[in-house]
Amino acid sequence: MADALGVFHFLRPAWLWALAPFALYALALYFRDRERSPWAGAVEARLLKHLIAGARVRALLTPEALLIPLGVVAVLAAAGPTWASQPNSGDPAQSPLVIVVELSRSMGAKDVSPSRAERARLELRDFVRARPASPTALIVVAGSAHVLMPMTDDPAVLEPYLNALSPELMPSDGEAFERAAQLVAPLALESQAPLNVLLVSDGIPPGGAAAFAELHRKQRVGVVVLAVGTSQGDPARGARPLDLPSLERFAAGVDADVIELSFASRDVDRILHAVALNRAKSLAGSDAEFWQDSGYLFAIPLVIGIALWFRRGFALGRLAMLSLLLLTGCSGRLLDVWLTPDQQGRLLFDQGRYREAAERFRDPMWRGLAFYAQGKFADAAASFAGLDSKEGLYNLGNAQAQGGKLGSALLAYERALRKAPTFRAARHNADLVRELIRSQQEDTDQEDMKKAEQDSGDAASQLSPDQIAVPEPPGAKQASAEREEVALSPAEEAAWLRQVQTEPSEFLKRKLAVLAARQGP
Secondary structure (H helix, E strand, O other), rough: OOOHHHOOOEOOOOHHHHHHHHHHHHHHHHHHHHHOOOOOOOOOOHHHHHHHHOOHHHHOOOOOHHHHHHHHHHHOOOOEEEEEEOOOOOOOOOOOOEEEEEEOHHHHOOOOOHHHHHHHHHHHHHHHHOOOOOOEEEEOOOOOOOEEEEEEHHHHHHHHHHHHOOHOOOOOOOOOHHHHHHHHHHHHHOOOOOOOOEEEEEOHHHHHHHHHHHEEEEEEHEEEEEEEEOOOOOHOOOOOOHHHHHHHHHHHHHOOEEEOOOOOHHHHHHHHHHHHHHOOOOOOOOOOOOOOHHHHHEEEEEHHHHHOOOOOOOOOHHHHHHHHHHHOOOOHHHHHHHHHHHHHHHHHHHHHOOOHHHHHHHHHHHHHHHHHHHOOHHHHHHHOOOOOOOOOHHHHHHHHHHHHOHHHHHHHHHHHHHHOOOOOOHHHHHHHHHHHHHHHHHHHHHHHHHHHHHHHHHHHHHHOHHHHHOOOOOOOOHEEEEEEEHHHOHHHHHHHHHHHOOOOHHHHHHHHHHHHHHOOO
């Protein structure tokens, strides 16, 4: 409730000026009623109110008097009161997020089944899937801190890194949260929109809390805390209990929400709400595309008041004018009186006015189709991502394929086929995308081979047999592989992790060991 009151405002505050005529009208009625009684000149006012039975009640139930509260309610509704964000609105590119995951040894405790790190990994995977096309980075922290994945808006690229999260991944144990805050700082500077940090931990030391609090104060970084663990801890493995007091003190200092681990779906919803609330605090109050207009709630007292206008002696003309004020004022468009936003969007869509249609639509399917028709494939994918039907997944795959995210598109088509194995269009597109991925890999391999031949000075035919396979000293191959692994781009690493036959965590473990050695103590 406190959060809602903190962001309560009016989308159209200029409508509040319409309260002035009702205030003047109330004053006019007051002075008129004082002179209305013929006994007013003969009896003192303090006695007259006791001589005329029921005068005060009858005065309050007159049409003129009831018009005032009804008018006030109508004006408040027209001003667009709001305190909550739209459930699926806004450009997801405006919600960049950095996930900071603690992977100290205590995160291996099994007081949360199957372990703290494993439960956190599963919830983060669901959370990332719930934010498609949204920029997300991943930082891991223990005795050192590392950017495991820079900003990416492709969940398929991020997922292999999430699957590898484990305390065994880190080179050393510890709580280097100060270093993690230093890694977040440049991401906040590069972000085009206010940055959020999701901190996943079982406790934060004072130094780390101070570093993130400074980041929040200087760069307005929003924070959400996911607390992992129980108050009992895991004595068998020497794991400390969940240090909830330290997380709550830290959250109070940065105006953050602390979400204790419970059920995956509920936690994901709560994290999404907290991130949206942080974003809401940085948005303009008039951004109706993001805020949910709650003026419709005022229809309840209006209906009760309107019912009284059917009494004998009440005039419906003034009521009609008042209703028109409410209906046109709440949205600013007279068309809203007769058509729902989706119906208006469908008319605009049929006329080829796709940009305006996307602004009207509330149905995610039609909104995504309007974005798709404009060529805004990232926005279309974000709209389709909330759908779990075969048509929604099929359209999601189309939008991602058109946007160049072939891996994500293939996953969407495969999900659609699991729901409807006879979905021919999805199968056709899945085969097509799979072939495109294969051809791109072949083209890349051929280009790399040609470049290697050019760099060597000639074709392979000039190589002698003893030059084809040159033996390397022991350990040289591993050192060379480590240098190449560090040089890989995030997308290349993700592709390699999906195809590698060994455990992906081994690759990342070697990479972080090399990076930690370079950082030094």
